[in-house]
Amino acid sequence: MRQSQTRTIAALAFPERINVEPTNRCNLRCRWCPYSRMTRPRGFMSLALFRRIAAECAAHGAAVWLQYMGEPLLHPRIVEMISLAKGAGVGRVGLSTNAFFLDEATGLKLLASGLDRLECSVDAADEAGFRASRGSPEFQRVVGNIRGFLRLKQEQGTGKPVTSIQFLARGMRGEDQVPRMVSQWQGVLGPEDFVMSIRDYSFAGSVREPVPDRNRVACRWPFRAAVILWDGTMVLCGSDFDGRAVMGKIGRGSSIAAVWTGAAFEAVRRLHRGRSWDRHPLCRGCDDWRLSDGSGYVNVLKQKTGVRE
Numbered sequence: 001m002r003q004s005q006t007r008t009i010a011a012l013a014f015p016e017r018i019n020v021e022p023t024n025r026c027n028l029r030c031r032w033c034p035y036s037r038m039t040r041p042r043g044f045m046s047l048a049l050f051r052r053i054a055a056e057c058a059a060h061g062a063a064v065w066l067q068y069m070g071e072p073l074l075h076p077r078i079v080e081m082i083s084l085a086k087g088a089g090v091g092r093v094g095l096s097t098n099a100f101f102l103d104e105a106t107g108l109k110l111l112a113s114g115l116d117r118l119e120c121s122v123d124a125a126d127e128a129g130f131r132a133s134r135g136s137p138e139f140q141r142v143v144g145n146i147r148g149f150l151r152l153k154q155e156q157g158t159g160k161p162v163t164s165i166q167f168l169a170r171g172m173r174g175e176d177q178v179p180r181m182v183s184q185w186q187g188v189l190g191p192e193d194f195v196m197s198i199r200d201y202s203f204a205g206s207v208r209e210p211v212p213d214r215n216r217v218a219c220r221w222p223f224r225a226a227v228i229l230w231d232g233t234m235v236l237c238g239s240d241f242d243g244r245a246v247m248g249k250i251g252r253g254s255s256i257a258a259v260w261t262g263a264a265f266e267a268v269r270r271l272h273r274g275r276s277w278d279r280h281p282l283c284r285g286c287d288d289w290r291l292s293d294g295s296g297y298v299n300v301l302k303q304k305t306g307v308r309e
Contacts, residue, residue: 086114
């Protein structure tokens with residue numbers, strides 16, 4: 001039964017969600033992130049390219065998530081990108097940040113931009129945990145920036161962007177860590193805001209050994225979602241941090257839809273339908289397929305999965 005279902009899985013006509021990488025530059029070197037292993041060039045997405053992406057996503061009703069391998073608030077025109085996407089008609093625009101640069105001025109601009117979701121990665125309940133997971137001593141700076149942003153939301157009487165405080169489940173060792181983190185944030189969150197636990201990616205075995213599973217099924221990434229790097233390169237999935245499995249490039253000569261329905265994506269889908277994922281170098285041995293259905297994102301206040309949007 002499982003094999004039959006895998007073979008008949010259909011791809012969406014257009015991705016329901018696209019991770020757009022404003023930049024792959026970052027100010028941190030976090031423990032569970034493959035950033036230090038990345039060999040592709042660093043850069044910033046142009047507004048012209050993003051305008052094309054936003055227009056096509058709006059036309060197809062796709063959500064845009066402004067972050068992949070990098071800190072989006074380092075992009076000098078990130079707020080303009082958000083406003084551009086909302087002005088183009090993108091229904092859901094989200095952004096993930098480490099909050100180092102979420103000062104009051106930036107917070108006010110984000111509130112005025114139309115941003116729907118803001119994900120703040122904290123990954124610690126105290127300074128020691130923050131240093132261990134993020135390699136930085138500036139825990140208080142990050143906490144202060146986020147709390148300041150939540151105050152701005154309250155002062156303006158707005159629920160948007162819905163804000164989540166994120167922590168990586170693997171990094172929260174000790175029975176008291178999660179309750180401590182919840183207690184630190186629950187009192188300052190708005191009605192729709194929440195604390196979110198995320199299961200870690202292995203990034204196809206790049207940051208830890210993948211955990212084998214005899215009950216493996218087709219990964220949902222190539223059937224439902226897409227990643228576009230800062231230079232317009234469209235890669236296979238959220239595990240392809242170094243751009244090894246290029247599906248195509250978005251630009252004047254090619255659209256998201258053309259790449260999504262093109263031969264490169266279809267070849268990967270055939271492998272997954274036929275349970276032959278080991279024939280693809282990125283998919284071989286990868287265990288990130290477990291998280292491709294959104295189940296790795298959990299609202300710990302309500303224990304609701306798939307909450308990133």
